[in-house]
Amino acid sequence: MDIDIEETWQTVNKGIGKAFRYFCPISRPRNLRLFQSKVYAYCTTLSTSNPEGNDGNQFVGAELYQHIVDFISMHAKDICAKCEDLHGEALLEYYASVWENYRFSSTVTDGLCAYLNRHWIRRELDEGRDTTYLIYTLSLVVWKKEIFDPMETKIIDAVMELVRLERTGSTINNRFIRVVVDSLVELGHDDHERIEKLRAEAENNQNNQNNSNTKQPHTPKPGEELIYYKASFEQRFLKETRDFYILEAAKFLGEDGGTCIEYMKKVETRIQQEEDRCQLCLHNTTAKPLADVYHDVLIARQIEFIQNHFGPLLVEQRDEHLGRMYNLCCRIPQGLDALRSALEKHVVKEGHLAMAKIEQEGFNDPKIYVHSLLEVYERYQDLVQKSFKKEAGFTASLDRAATDFVNNNAVTKRAPPAVQSMKSSELICRFTDQLFKKSAKMPDENEMDSIQNRVLNIFKYLEDKDVFLKYYTKMFSKRLINDLSASDEAEQSFISKLTVSCGFEYTNRLSKMVQDVQVSKDFTTNFKENNEHVLTTDGKKSIEFKCLVLSSGSWPHFPPCPLTLPQSLSRTIEAFNRYYDEKFSGRRLQWIYSQCRGEMTTTAFKGKKYVFLVTTPQMCTLLLFNEQNSFTFEQVMQATAMEVKMAQAIIQSLLTNQIVKCDKEVVNDEVPWDANITLNPTYTNKKVKVDLSKFTLKQEAVKDNEAVQRHADEDKKMMISAAIVRIMKTRKTLQHANLVAEILSQVQSRFKPKVEMVKKCIGMLIEKEYLRRADGSRDTYEYLA
Structure with a gap:
């Protein structure tokens, strides 16, 4: 039977009225159940007006729904009427208050009418009736129609005025703006979320009928609810x-x-x-x-004005403001391009100015040169890291600028044109040589590690890292041979860092050199234990012997130095030869006397005892004076079997140190053949231990640049040729431009090859029949298997 709508509404109206007029929930469960049971009883009563109907109209709910619509509409109109005389912040304050109360009341009403939502309203929505809403959504629709739409202009004007006041320095209540915004967002919500929730509940109800043929609710597109x-x-x-x-x-x-x-x-x-x-x-x-x-307004439209001040701020080193400029310009497309370019030009300029200031001192003092490079680089590295947040574009600009002034500057231009490109590598390498050598002031472990890292920061910008390696290998070999390294750990640490930077192949020879020295220590110890009789005379130790066995392929090339040793030295050499032959029958030792060093104790000068640090050729020459006090230059050569250039250098070193005297004038460091070389009995020195070998080392150093340049070019040609063969073996056929591009990409981590050298290597491989030019196309090469 039908239930009277008026009776039902009279009960439901009490609950809804309490929610909307007094803004309080239905606190007693008994009252809540009473209101909900009335709605349930009304909605589950079938209408007798259409007993055979099959659509949603046969379910009761329309009249109750209309009563709710009328009630909420009347309440909303009352609210709107009270807004008419309000303006500005007062309007927003009232709007915020009534919206929050209205929203609360709508939630309570939605709960009271839960069964109406699940059944009658849901069926209406499933059948496509878009003028029916869930109760909470209904309240939002009514709010928009009866309150917001009529008051929209006044409300939005008031919000904009509040924003303007705050922007001009006034203090406002931001809550009013937030409430308006939240209300607008919520007014755009559709019923789809609530419908989906109701569907999920219905599917879990075993007594629910199959609704597979009902229509799906509207699902809004992204942003449609806003x-x-x-x-x-x-x-x-x-x-x-x-x-x-x-x-x-x-x-x-x-x-x-x-x-x-x-x-x-x-x-x-x-x-x-x-x-x-x-x-x-x-x-x-x-x-x-x-x-x-x-x-757009504050940055993009003023970008030129901002960027024009980048240069002056760089000059004044206003890092804080440079960082501020970066933070602004990075917010717009291409906003940093001009700054990156300006930074690169500025760093190049500063680098060259710094090098020009130390042009003369830096050419001869690697410490001054390296510290000047580091001062410029670290200044702008710090700027890029802190102010520009290590941004890739600024890092690349700094890299390009550093590459420019590290490889080509006022100091390197003082060198002869043929070796200008090598000068920076040489000076940096000489700095590391000084760093690792024994000295009175040695850095501690942490400081040493820091200095190494700083050196590697500028090392990475050297265009010809192979040249650096040539110099480093030569100087490293001298430190190892002459036991000049202050710390084996520091040496090994630097090699490890070079390996990380350039790869294992780059430092392979250095690692083998270290290995040779370690193995040689075992050789020397074992030899001494088994050949004590060779090292003693009349039961007393006469010779302290240490030998380094160097692999010929790992160490720098040492030119042969013919030399006849006195018996006191030769018997030790012969004994070691026999020992080594017994241990390794298939190997051959070649003694490099030019690299041998020793100490001599003498009392030949007024009975005062001196210890001379000498090379082996110097030692052999001085030992001659145990037999007589004077020799001609020719006799010295014959007795020692030295070549003319070596003999000239040895005698000149002894003359310079006043160990011996010459009765004829020495012109251009050339001692006359018939000149008499006599021991200087009046020689004196405040030091007891005197190093005579340094002059000879300086004479050798004159030829270093030429040798390094020659060997570096040979290695480059070999590396380029190997790259060409690898590329062509894979590609089979390739045009000249593409081949050159691939060659550059493969070797650029080690050096920057000149195009002329690449062409020569290609021509050489064509002559050796590794490649040939394609028929009918001179700029295309084919690989010959």
Whole structure:
């Protein structure tokens, strides 16, 4: 039977009225059940007006739904009437208050009518009736129609005025803006989420009928639920934001005469304010379009003004403001391009100026040279890391600038043209040589590691790292041979860092050199244990012997040095030869006397005892004077079997140190053949231990650059040729331009090859029949298997 709608509404009206008029929930469970049971009883009663009907109209609910619509509409109209005389902040305060109460009341009413939502309203929606809503959504629809639409202009005007006041320095209540925004967002919500929730509940109810043929509720597109928010508020908010900042920027830079630094500070402040406002008051989807507005107005439109001050700030080293400029310019497309270019030009200029200041001192003192390079580089490395946040573009600009002034500067240009490209590698390598050699002031472990890392920072910019390796290998070999290294751990650490930077192949020879020295220590110890009789005379030790067995392929090339040893030395050499032959029958030892060093104790000068540090050729020459006091230069050569150039260098070193005297004038470091070389009995020196070998080392150093250049070029040609063969073996056929490009990409980590050298290597491989030119195409090469 039918249940009277008036009786039902009379009960339900009490609950809804309590919610809307007094803004309180139905606290007693008995009352709540009473209201819900009335709705349930009414909705489950079949209508007798259409007993055979099959559509949703046969279920009771329409009249109750209409009563609820009328009630909420009347309540909304009452609210709207009270808004008519309110304006500005007072209007927003009232709106915020009644919206929160209204929203609460709507939630309570929605709970009271839960069964109406699940059944009658749901069927209406499933059948496509778009004028029916879930009760909570209904309340939102009524709010928009009866309250917001009539008051929209006044409400939005009031919100915009609050925003303007805050931007001009006034304190406002941001809560009012937030409530308006939240209401607009919620007004755009559809019933789809609630319907899906109801469906899930229904599917879990075993008594529910099969609704597989019902229509699916509308699912909004992304952003569709924000349609009211964007149309009513966001569009106008963005427009007024743009207008406000256009006027403010023009006034600040025009009438107020603001400086670039002041402007950047102001923009930073404005951006932070807008971000805070967006987070506190606006929907999160507004953040992006809002940022686009103030980025365009405050930065993009003033980008030229901002960028024009980058150079002066660099010169003045105003890193804080440079970082501020970066933070602004990085917000717009291509905003950093001009800054990167300006940084590169500035660093190149500063690098060359710094090198010009130490042009003379730096050419002869590697410490001054390296420290000057590091001073410039580290200044701008620190700037890029801190102010520019290690941004890739600025890092690349610094890399290009450093490559420019590290490889080609005022110091390197003082060298002969043929070796200018090598000078930077040489000086940096000489710095590391000084660093690793024994000295009175040695850095501790942490300082040593720091210096190594700093050196590697500029090493990576050397265009010809193979040249550095040539110099380093030669100097490293001398440190190992002469036991000049202050710390084996420091040497090994630097080699490891070079390996990380350039690969295992780059440092392979250095590692083998270290291995040879370690193995040689075992050789020497074992030899001494088994040949004590060779090293003693009359039961006393007469010779202290240490030998390094060097692999010929790992160490630098040492030119042969013919030399006849005195018996006191030769018997030790012969004994070691026999020992080594017994241990390794298939190997052959070749003694490099030019690299041998020793100490001699003498009392030949007024009975005073001296210890001379000498090379083996010097030692052999001085031992001659145990037999007689004077020799001609020719006799010295015959007795020692030295070559002329070596003999000239040895005698000249002894003359310079006043160990011997010559009765004839030495012209251009050439001792006359018939000159008498006599021991100088009046020789004196404050030091007891005197190093005579340094002069000879300086004579050898004159030829280092030529040898390094020659060997480096040979290694480059070999590396280029190997790259060509690898590439052509894979590609079979390749045009000249493509081949050159691939060669450059493969070897650029080691050096920057010249095109002429690449062409020579290609021509050489064609002559050796590794390649040939393709028929009918001179610029195409084919690989010959």
